Amino acid sequence: MSRPTIEDVARIAGVSIATVSRCLHLPDVVAPNTRERVLAAVRQTGYTLNAAAQSLRQRRSNTVLVVVPDIGNTFFAEILGGIQQEASAAGLTMLIGDTGRVKAREDAYVRYLLNGRADGALLLADPQAAWFDIPNVNVLGIRPIVTISEVGPHQQTIAVSIDNEAAAQAAVSHLIAQGHRLIAHLTGPLTNILTRQRLDGYRRALADAGLTWRQDHELPGDFGVASGRAAFALYRALDVKPTAIFCANDETAMGFISSAHCAGVIVPRDISVVGFDDIHFAQSYIPALTTVRQPRAEMGATAMRLLLSIIANEAPASIRLPFELVLRDSTAATFAAR
Amino acid sequence: MSRPTIEDVARIAGVSIATVSRCLHLPDVVAPNTRERVLAAVRQTGYTLNAAAQSLRQRRSNTVLVVVPDIGNTFFAEILGGIQQEASAAGLTMLIGDTGRVKAREDAYVRYLLNGRADGALLLADPQAAWFDIPNVNVLGIRPIVTISEVGPHQQTIAVSIDNEAAAQAAVSHLIAQGHRLIAHLTGPLTNILTRQRLDGYRRALADAGLTWRQDHELPGDFGVASGRAAFALYRALDVKPTAIFCANDETAMGFISSAHCAGVIVPRDISVVGFDDIHFAQSYIPALTTVRQPRAEMGATAMRLLLSIIANEAPASIRLPFELVLRDSTAATFAAR
DNA sequence: AATCGTGATGTAAAGCTTTTCATTCACCCT
DNA sequence: AGGGTGAATGAAAAGCTTTACATCACGATT
Numbered sequence: 025m026s027r028p029t030i031e032d033v034a035r036i037a038g039v040s041i042a043t044v045s046r047c048l049h050l051p052d053v054v055a056p057n058t059r060e061r062v063l064a065a066v067r068q069t070g071y072t073l074n075a076a077a078q079s080l081r082q083r084r085s086n087t088v089l090v091v092v093p094d095i096g097n098t099f100f101a102e103i104l105g106g107i108q109q110e111a112s113a114a115g116l117t118m119l120i121g122d123t124g125r126v127k128a129r130e131d132a133y134v135r136y137l138l139n140g141r142a143d144g145a146l147l148l149a150d151p152q153a154a155w156f157d158i159p160n161v162n163v164l165g166i167r168p169i170v171t172i173s174e175v176g177p178h179q180q181t182i183a184v185s186i187d188n189e190a191a192a193q194a195a196v197s198h199l200i201a202q203g204h205r206l207i208a209h210l211t212g213p214l215t216n217i218l219t220r221q222r223l224d225g226y227r228r229a230l231a232d233a234g235l236t237w238r239q240d241h242e243l244p245g246d247f248g249v250a251s252g253r254a255a256f257a258l259y260r261a262l263d264v265k266p267t268a269i270f271c272a273n274d275e276t277a278m279g280f281i282s283s284a285h286c287a288g289v290i291v292p293r294d295i296s297v298v299g300f301d302d303i304h305f306a307q308s309y310i311p312a313l314t315t316v317r318q319p320r321a322e323m324g325a326t327a328m329r330l331l332l333s334i335i336a337n338e339a340p341a342s343i344r345l346p347f348e349l350v351l352r353d354s355t356a357a358t359f360a361a362r
Numbered sequence: 363m364s365r366p367t368i369e370d371v372a373r374i375a376g377v378s379i380a381t382v383s384r385c386l387h388l389p390d391v392v393a394p395n396t397r398e399r400v401l402a403a404v405r406q407t408g409y410t411l412n413a414a415a416q417s418l419r420q421r422r423s424n425t426v427l428v429v430v431p432d433i434g435n436t437f438f439a440e441i442l443g444g445i446q447q448e449a450s451a452a453g454l455t456m457l458i459g460d461t462g463r464v465k466a467r468e469d470a471y472v473r474y475l476l477n478g479r480a481d482g483a484l485l486l487a488d489p490q491a492a493w494f495d496i497p498n499v500n501v502l503g504i505r506p507i508v509t510i511s512e513v514g515p516h517q518q519t520i521a522v523s524i525d526n527e528a529a530a531q532a533a534v535s536h537l538i539a540q541g542h543r544l545i546a547h548l549t550g551p552l553t554n555i556l557t558r559q560r561l562d563g564y565r566r567a568l569a570d571a572g573l574t575w576r577q578d579h580e581l582p583g584d585f586g587v588a589s590g591r592a593a594f595a596l597y598r599a600l601d602v603k604p605t606a607i608f609c610a611n612d613e614t615a616m617g618f619i620s621s622a623h624c625a626g627v628i629v630p631r632d633i634s635v636v637g638f639d640d641i642h643f644a645q646s647y648i649p650a651l652t653t654v655r656q657p658r659a660e661m662g663a664t665a666m667r668l669l670l671s672i673i674a675n676e677a678p679a680s681i682r683l684p685f686e687l688v689l690r691d692s693t694a695a696t697f698a699a700r
Numbered sequence: 701a702a703t704c705g706t707g708a709t710g711t712a713a714a715g716c717t718t719t720t721c722a723t724t725c726a727c728c729c730t
Numbered sequence: 731a732g733g734g735t736g737a738a739t740g741a742a743a744a745g746c747t748t749t750a751c752a753t754c755a756c757g758a759t760t
Contacts, residue, residue: 096642100433122456249642
């Protein structure tokens with residue numbers, strides 16, 4: 025016995041299917057006692073809407089797809105919260121797709137959108153991803169897409185972001201203000217646009233303060249905890265030891281600190297560490313992490329609003345939100361500056 | 363100008379819509395040069411399948427819905443990875459729904475499944491959630507649902523889990539083996555079935571070792587970092603200080619340790635701490651956390667396989683997977699036992 | 701040469717809902 | 731009493747795809 029359809033309900037209630045449909049969507053327009061009969065029939069049969077049929081007819085799905093490169097990265101959680109809130113308010117269901125940075129999966133979600141299973145997409149992924157290679161995405165141009173946090177070279181996409189370069193510069197400038205003169209940078213993966221922006225900010229802060237830049241003070245990382253650990257080993261081997269390090273994100277900062285701790289190097293006594301993102305654990309880490317906070321919930325909410333306005337056929341512009349430098353216990357003034 | 367349909371493609375390629383459909387799904391059955399013509403027409407028009415129509419016709423959506431109570435909880439990430447893997451292998455797209463433990467959103471995802479937008483659901487949520495109150499979910503009984511990690515009173519649901527009571531018992535027994543005689547327990551929210559199971563394991567371990575149980579050694583928590591902090595304050599106020607504490611999850615353990623650190627109480631010198639879950643950060647925390655590891659990826663994969671087998675009309679049974687006690691630096695033997 | 705088989709393609713129905721337009725009916729007003 | 735008004739409901743089309751079945755052509759077999 026298969027699912028009941030609207031027709032089954034109509035038969036039992038003794039009305040036409042049009043009336044059943046109206047009962048469910050425009051209850052006011054149907055006579056009270058008819059409505060009563062129909063709802064009883066719905067309960068009796070256990071009828072539920074067939075979303076495929078509805079979607080086919082209405083040409084929309086009332087769903088928004090959020091594509092995340094790695095759901096395990098807690099950084100995204102708060103953004104999702106912001107999106108969720110706005111989506112619910114607009115009557116949309118938020119669905120998350122996790123690509124794991126795997127191309128095949130990215131493609132799967134691209135198709136999801138293209139096939140009309142979602143009315144729009146919010147990309148937290150690398151914008152260099154499959155999204156813009158898909159034939160006709162740009163040609164068709166009809167599918168609303170907003171990117172968050174990573175602004176790529178694809179200007180045609182609406183985006184929400186912070187000024188990563190300025191944020192990096194602010195973080196490094198703070199270290200300089202605390203008396204540090206030898207400041208290293210633990211980068212993210214260099215293919216990533218964010219990484220390059222933060223790197224630029226780091227270099228600019230040094231240049232603005234008249235400090236000499238050293239190639240060997242730029243330690244390679246990939247945003248993972250393990251690469252933070254590896255970076256500490258590199259740090260150990262340096263001839264000229266920096267007294268502070270600016271990390272491209274909190275996870276690598278934690279990896280670095282963790283290794284330092286094991287080696288008896290105390291943060292911030294022996295070296296100051298600044299992270300980036302202010303992830304959930306940053307404040308309960310030991311020591312609590314000085315870091316750059318991005319207004320994540322607000323970013324998500326803003327992006328969702330932008331998407332809605334695109335769906336409504338408006339033409340909004342990209343938005344840049346403010347960041348905040350959060351001072352905690354992983355940084356300290358140098359002895360000279362005290 | 364609206365989206366091209368299969369009919370547009372057919373017209374341009376000079377074939378019937380049936381042939382177009384076959385080109386896309388059974389390429390071998392159509393003559394090579396016809397196929398070529400059709401694919402060219404597809405490229406030219408930028409045609410993409412209308413998922414709603416397909417789904418309506420095929421009576422399935424090739425989508426699996428995973429419902430998570432809180433996407434910010436890193437605990438779930440690895441489970442999702444396991445699910446993803448099996449889902450991809452089966453040609454299904456995995457979509458994540460985050461309820462934030464909000465009833466209205468839970469309902470939204472229940473409807474998602476009921477409306478046929480997904481072929482099945484994996485619940486990482488509390489099984490006491492809306493899922494079983496929805497009229498006819500059980501009556502209809504046609505919608506495949508598998509729960510992970512939390513086995514509730516609803517026996518009719520297939521579930522994947524570990525033996526939480528035995529795991530808790532193992533953790534506490536380890537502390538006892540290290541010489542601890544006064545062991546506290548930082549619980550989760552008591553409404554949660556997991557919490558009760560772990561609590562039972564704690565009590566049983568004490569009882570089996572002939573240790574006296576103390577009401578005031580059961581500290582209340584709610585799985586959050588903040589409650590771990592609060593628990594430390596309670597610990598401080600205890601008349602009889604425990605030398606070890608078993609926490610219902612890693613987050614509360616970290617909150618506890620973090621507060622301890624601030625107060626100058628050193629872990630594990632002054633108190634041993636055991637967590638539960640082995641979340642991502644557990645190993646890079648300072649000190650690295652002794653904890654109970656759940657085989658999360660395996661749990662996800664297993665659940666997905668169960669779901670597939672239910673969809674295939676088989677009748678699999680619930681599965682219980684093994685856990686593992688991971689010894690790290692947050693626990694130490696007592697002086698007496700050394 | 702007639703028949704059969706086979707491979708390629710077309711026809712048409714089914715899947716379920718929303719929505720426009722038409723119809724019916726009751727009631728009111730003049 | 732007749733016409734008009736408005737509310738309530740019904741009939742039917744449209745939305746797009748998959749698929750069972752029919753058709754057709756052509757080569758092979760006997």
